Amino acid sequence: MLLKNFFIGLSQNQLLNSLAQKYGFKLGAQSVVAGTNIEEMIESVKELNTYGISCTIDNLGEFVYEKEEATKAKKQILDVIEAIKVNNVDAHISLKPTQLGLDIDYDFCLSNLQEIVAKADSYDIFINFDMEDYGHLQPSFDLIDELSKEHDNIGTVIQAYFFRAEEDIQKYKDYRLRLVKGAYKESEAVAYQDKRVIDSNLVALIEYHLLNGKFTSIATHDHNIINHVKRFVAENNISKEKFEFQMLYGFRKELQHELAKEGYNFCTYVPFGTDWYGYFMRRLAERPQNLNLIAKQVFNKKTNTMIGIGVGAFLLGRLSKRNKK
Structure with a gap:
């Protein structure tokens, strides 16, 4: 829990976020972010599609407090929808309501979302x-x-x-749902704090939706849960068309390819853009083992390693000074 709180704390640090946007791709952020623009992202999606892997695309950004920024995000997402259609790639959209104005005004956010959902619906996305x-x-x-x-x-x-997850999954069982552990720091008044309890609850939710729901996206890098799902669907004669496995872009690539080769539906969560830092830190908070999964990919060159050490020391030093104040 201490390590999780550490990474969540980093995700909310504006100084580190701004430095990450400036230096991140020199440090190898491209290993976990599929480009800074739509063109680069589409090329990454096309490559994943060649392995039989579909994609869900996230235009990075959240917790927006200015209408101008939310409107800009809406236009970008509309452009992504158009790019999916024009390039005929196997992909859909993931979005965050706060990026589209939920913290500004509910009706403003709803209007933005109506435009996005309507266009996507017209393209069957x-x-x-x-x-x-x-x-x-x-x-x-x-x-x-x-x-x-x-x-x-x-x-x-x-x-x-x-x-409330059990109540929510029952209410929304007729929806296509992605099931995850959760990656934000939440109060013990509303959320489980013990990893074992969370893992157990995730498995229970997966089993419920596989048996009762519309379509289940099982979003985990945990091979123990993945193996459990494989056994469960076999024992209960659940069609592979009823579910998919999901993982993040750049994480456990070999396992992603292996699951797709085995005939399972597989979807990679593909983030793109410059506002990647908070997203990445929460992935480490959610499962600190993820740090090991990408270390070799990020620091795969001597020069990047040296830059990483230097900038990392600087960032940690600044963080330490701020905490002492």
């Missing part, structure tokens, strides 16, 4: 609503409820560490 911290949970579900009155190309995420 699925939209997944990423769930964020607990304070945004119910407003995000409210948005989904409202948009579902006119569109059926949307789904969302259930986070296993929340006490």
Whole structure:
């Protein structure tokens, strides 16, 4: 838990975020982010498609407080939808309501989302609503409820560490759902804190939705959970068309390819853009072992290693000074 809190703390540090945007790709951020623009991202998606892997695309950014920035994000996502259509790639969209104005005004955010969902629906492209911290949970579900009155190309995420997850998965069982452990720092009043309990709850949610739900996206790098799912679907005669495994771009590439070769539906979560730092730190907070999975990929050259050591020391030094104040 201490290590998780450390990475979450880093994810919220604005100094580190700005430095990461400036120096990140020199340090190898391209190993976990599929480019800084749509063109680079589409090339990454095309490569993944050659392995039989579909993609869900995240235009990085969240917790937006200015309408101009939210409108810019909306346009970018609309451009991504158009790029998916024009390039005929196997991909759909993941988005965060806070990037589109949820912290500014609910109706403004809803209007932005209506435009996005309608365009995607016209192209038969699925939209997944990423769930964020607990304070945004119910407003995000409210948005989904409202948009579902006119569109059926949307789904969302259930986070296993929340006490309310069982209730939510039952309510939204007729939706395509991505099931995850959860990656934000949450109060013990609303979320489980013990990793073993969270893992157990995730497995229970997966089993429930596989048996009762529409379509299940199992988002984990944990091979123990993956192997459990393989056994469970075989024992219960669940069709491979009812679910997919999901992992993050740049993580456990060999396992991603292996699962696709075995005939399982597989989807890679593909983030792109410059605002990658908070996203990446939360992935490490969610599962610190992820750091080991990408270390060799990020620091694969002598020069990058030296830059990494120098900048890392500087960043940690600054962080330490700030904490002492």
